[in-house]
Amino acid sequence: MKKTQKWFYSLAAAALIFSGCSAKPQEKPADGAMTAGTYTATSSGYAGEMEVSVTVDEEKILTIEIGENNETPSVGGMAIEQLPGQIIDAQSIALDGVSGATYTSKAILDSVKDCLTQAGADLSLFEKSPTASTGEEITISSDVVIVGAGAAGLSAALRLQELGQEHILVIEKMAYTGGASATCGGGFSAAGSKYQKEAGIEDTPELMIEELLKKGHNINDAELTKLHAENSAAAIDWLIDDIGAQFNVPQPSEKGIARDFTAVGGGAGFMQTLHDVAQQRGIEIQLNTQATELIVDNGIVTGVKAKDNKGNQYTIDAKAVLLATGGYGSNQKLIEKADVGRVIYYGPVSSNGEGLEMAQKIGAKVTNLQYLGVKPNGLEVTAGVGKYTQPANNAMWKASAGILVNDAGKRLISETSSEQELVSVYKQQNDWAMYTVMDQAAYDIFYKTAIEKHLFSETEAKTWIEEKGTGTTVFVKGETLADAAQQAGIDAEALAETLEAYNQGYEAGKDEFGRTLSAEFKTDGPLYIVKQNLRFATSLGGLDINPECQVLTEQDEPIAGLYAAGEVVGNVQGDASSAYLSWAGTSGKLAAESIDAVLK
Ligand SMILES: Cc1cc2nc3c(=O)[nH]c(=O)nc-3n(C[C@H](O)[C@H](O)[C@H](O)COP(=O)(O)OP(=O)(O)OC[C@H]3O[C@@H](n4cnc5c(N)ncnc54)[C@H](O)[C@@H]3O)c2cc1C
Structure with a gap:
């Protein structure tokens, strides 16, 4: 509707x-x-x-x-x-x-x-540019200034106010709150929550630590991983009970310990709640206001300089500054430090590493810039930048006959393999790309899911199909297999053989790659083929912090007055993880508690 x-x-x-x-x-x-x-x-x-x-x-x-x-x-x-x-x-x-x-x-x-x-x-x-306002020099004093209104920043603001802090200012450079947090799926990992216990799930922080270190290949800082896991349950319980955030509680599963809470309405729903509650509770959020530098006096951070979209320049004096500025995926210069190969970025433009660079300028240590959260099934829209289609792929693999092949038309892996297994197969292909091949029934599921979840728009899909594979986005429809394969630039004969083998597997009830096949692939057309690249939205490097969320120098000394939480922190995820939103919410709450303890 x-x-x-x-x-x-x-x-x-x-x-x-x-x-x-x-x-x-x-x-x-x-x-x-x-x-x-x-x-x-x-x-x-x-x-x-x-x-x-x-x-x-x-x-x-x-x-x-x-x-x-x-x-x-x-x-x-x-x-x-x-x-x-x-x-x-x-x-x-x-x-x-x-x-x-x-x-x-x-x-x-x-x-x-x-x-x-x-x-x-x-x-x-009406086409004259409005005369630029000369703006004013404005000085503001606050006890705490929080830079960034994503999950980390708004969690911190809400917690600080709850602890009795009255003078909190959140500045957000965009015209809206939410950051990357509002665009994510809304999964929030927590171990030992009372809601898990009520659902009959036995879980402990130790088990979550084990999982996080395994995923991050032990590159994660062990102390911060422990901090994250041990405080994740308190964070989710607080978000649900005190803030009123709505999450679907994990249910017992045979696949492993269920600790992924999913926000109702995804990341957007979660961030809308944080925004609304912050507004109801009178927390001041100044939009369109970008922090540009940290103010330092005798080695102590005493505030930030900022500017707004009306040309005003701000000096914001504060006893504590919390950087909650998110990641740096859209900052080409910082991304070059990672071995990105052919990986497209599908995160928001707001994640461009400004907090990291501001802190680095005053001597903060930056770590793990070589790591990005790389995943399969992206869709390139402009050079190097795109979208993700994973939820649409997943819905389609489950209920239909779509398959994944390389440009030689060969199927190499079960489409439902783990993300890490798929990533390693993608990396062995030309352009680090694979192709999703769908019959009409498969495409209907893929398309419907994508539109419902705002992965791409109807207009975009229509334009891409009209381009017949000549643009950056290869998203084609062919009336025959040969037509679709030709538009997508993949080997038609080999693709026909691959589909025949798939259908034989379906009839025999045994797939050569071990996937549970739920439908026959109708090869008589139309066929749809979508080129899929590796993608990342989340950067894993960033500032080094201690368990009090204080930003550290190159010499591992805390910088007085400066704190960081969320994706701007670089020593917590290792080289891969899946608990970023959980880290943002948990570390935002923890940073607030550390700041409150110092200010009281
Ligand atoms: C598409 C997508 C899917 C994802 N899926 C998952 C998932 O399934 N599970 C998971 O755990 N994580 C996922 N993530 C990652 C997760 O969402 C983020 O790591 C996390 O939400 C970051 O929260 P944050 O508060 O640190 O940053 P953000 O939410 O990005 O907030 C940072 C805010 O700071 C503002 N800002 C930046 N610089 C300045 C400045 N100079 N002045 C003022 N404001 C500034 C930004 O505009 C932004 O609003 C996904 C991310 C994306 C983009």
Whole structure:
């Protein structure tokens, strides 16, 4: 079902808004001014078509109304909320849009332009860049300044307030809160939670430590891994009981100890709760405000310098600074330190390592930059950058006949193998790529899951199919096997043999790679082939901290006044893990407790 999001903005009184919206275009004035009235245009946003209505008088844009749409509330929703007001204030469509919400912003700007054209506007009057504000020098004092409003930052803010700290300021460079945390699946590992006990699951921090060290190949700092595991249960219980976050509790499983709590509504649902509760409890979150440097006095961090999107410059004095700035996946310079090979980035633009670089400039130690959380089944959209399709792949492998082959048309591994096994097979292929091959039934599951989970949009899929494999994204539909294979650039004859072998395995009830096969592959077409690259969203390197979450120098000395939590920390995950969100929430809470103990 479509979501309805309607927003009205006006320079004039409310009465004018409503009369303006119902007005029909009037006679066009002779002097070349706009014809007053309401105009409507449609553009493609991130998740399909969006209708935008613009009401104008002869000179000005009066209101902008966004109609029904499927944009993701946590990101596109911010463009819908903020951009119309910015356009009206500036009386300009020469705006950058809301950072991180590129598609939605472009759709709104394109539609407003279309409406102005319909109104007979002289577009040059609305395409002037708004004069840059010179801004002010603003000094703020706070007890604690938290840089970044993701899971680590907001958990810390909520915990600090609960402990009695009254002067907390969260600054967030984006137009919205949430960071990478709002885009993840929402899995939160915790060992020994009371909710596990109630569900009959026996678990201990020791078992979680064992799992984390195994996954991270013992590169993880043992002390921090222990800190994480031993405090994960308290963190999830606190998030559920005190903050009201909704999680599905793990259920006993034969596959191993069930300790993965999954947030209702995924990472977006979890972050919406943290945001809403922080607002209800009066925690000050200043959006569009980017920390640029740490202020140091005699070796002690005493605040941050920041700037906002209106040109204001801030000096924020604080007794403690918490860096909760997330990872550095979108920072090409830092990524070069890792052996990335052909791995695409599918995380948010906000993860660009600013906290790490600010701390490094004042002597903080940076560690493990060579490691990234690499996983299979990515989809390259622009060079080196893309999306993940894993949930769609998983749903499809389970219930249909889709398979994974290399460019020689050969199937090499069970599609349901572990991520690490799949990664090592991908790395042996040309371009570190594999190809997902689907018949119509398989594609229907893949596509439906992807759209439901906002992995890609209907518009994107349509465009890619129309490109027939000539663009960066290889996502093709062929009426025959040969047609699809030719568009995707894979060996058609070998693919036909592979599918025959697969179908023989299905009939015999025995797959050569050990997968449980649930359907026959219909080879008579249409066929869909999607090129899949290795992908990463999470960086594993970062700042070195001690168990009090204090940032350490190259000499392993704590930097007074400076703390870090979440993905900006680099010595906790080793070279692979799956408990990043859990670390962000747990370390945010722990950092708050350490800061509170020092301030009291
Ligand atoms: C697509 C995707 C899928 C994932 N899947 C999983 C999963 O299944 N399981 C799992 O455990 N983890 C997963 N992760 C990783 C996990 O989500 C993150 O590691 C974790 O949420 C990071 O939380 P954080 O609070 O440290 O950072 P973030 O949530 O990224 O928050 C950092 C915030 O700091 C802000 N910021 C940065 N620099 C500045 C600055 N200079 N000034 C002001 N603000 C700044 C950013 O804009 C951002 O809002 C996934 C990540 C992604 C992107």
